[in-house]
Amino acid sequence: MRRFLCSSVALATLRSGCLTPKSVEPTRFYTVSPAPLSEGEALHSGTLGIRPLLAARPYKLEIAYRAETNRLAYFPKSEWAELPGTMVSRTLSDGMARARLFSDTGDATMMARPDYMFTGELRRFEAECSGDSPAFVVEASLSIRAALSGEALWQDVVEVRVPIGPRDALGAPNDTLTEIAQAASEAVSQLTEAVVGDIRERLK
Numbered sequence: 001m002r003r004f005l006c007s008s009v010a011l012a013t014l015r016s017g018c019l020t021p022k023s024v025e026p027t028r029f030y031t032v033s034p035a036p037l038s039e040g041e042a043l044h045s046g047t048l049g050i051r052p053l054l055a056a057r058p059y060k061l062e063i064a065y066r067a068e069t070n071r072l073a074y075f076p077k078s079e080w081a082e083l084p085g086t087m088v089s090r091t092l093s094d095g096m097a098r099a100r101l102f103s104d105t106g107d108a109t110m111m112a113r114p115d116y117m118f119t120g121e122l123r124r125f126e127a128e129c130s131g132d133s134p135a136f137v138v139e140a141s142l143s144i145r146a147a148l149s150g151e152a153l154w155q156d157v158v159e160v161r162v163p164i165g166p167r168d169a170l171g172a173p174n175d176t177l178t179e180i181a182q183a184a185s186e187a188v189s190q191l192t193e194a195v196v197g198d199i200r201e202r203l204k
Contacts, residue, residue: 029081030063030181034091034189037196040099043203048102049114049147050093053140055085055122063177065127072126078177084125088140088188092118095192101199116153118144123157127164127180134164136183138191144199154202158194162187 058064061083062074080087096118097105108114120142128137143155165179 025077028078028177030078030177031081032087032091032181032185032188034185034192037095037098037193040101040200042100042103043200044102046102046115047104047111048096048106048116048118048144049108049111050089050096050105050118051108052089053085053092053120053122055083056124059084059122059125063127063180064125065129065180067129069130075177085122088122088125088138088191091188091192092142092195095196096199099196099200101196101203114147116144117147118142124159125184127183128161135161136164136180136187137161138184138187140191142195154199156195156198158191158198160187160190160194162190 058072061079063078063080064072064074066072093105093107096102102116104111104114106114108117120140122138122140124137124139126137128135137159139157139159141155141157144153145151145155146153162183164176164183
């Protein structure tokens with residue numbers, strides 16, 4: 001059954017190391033490559049400063065998966081090329097800048113006095129394999145607030161699930177992790193598109 005996809009990949013990776021004790025298996029690094037959003041027209045005359053997302057404690061360089069409802073594990077010898085919080089923050093920042101929702105959008109530390117601040121927390125960034133349909137899940141709690149008053153202009157908790165490409169549960173771990181990275185890229189793209197679209201509707 002496909003619910004054993006991630007755990008089988010992790011087990012296969014461990015076994016490969018046990019069969020060749022004299023060789024050191026190098027760590028594999030995977031990237032997220034979300035599609036860029038199209039450019040838009042400015043809807044708000046104010047400026048928006050973006051702060052990097054905080055990431056929940058489990059989501060670091062190790063690639064996380066959930067094989068059971070409440071058990072989080074990590075693929076051995078496999079890591080993201082950058083921290084998940086960094087990758088998602090960059091994509092959201094680039095997406096909002098290209099969409100031109102505000103008159104100016106940029107890194108909050110590089111702006112003198114932005115009118116609004118974009119902040120948030122990355123709550124989930126993992127492959128979910130606890131059911132029959134493995135998917136990559138990205139969830140973030142996000143908000144835009146006035147820099148001086150703290151009044152909320154927009155806020156939401158956004159979750160995106162993208163199916164992981166179908167394959168046999170005993171497939172090669174390298175191929176499966178590539179599919180997970182591809183699903184993660186699509187999930188981050190969809191998250192950015194949903195956030196930008198929702199903010200655009202709020203500003204109209």
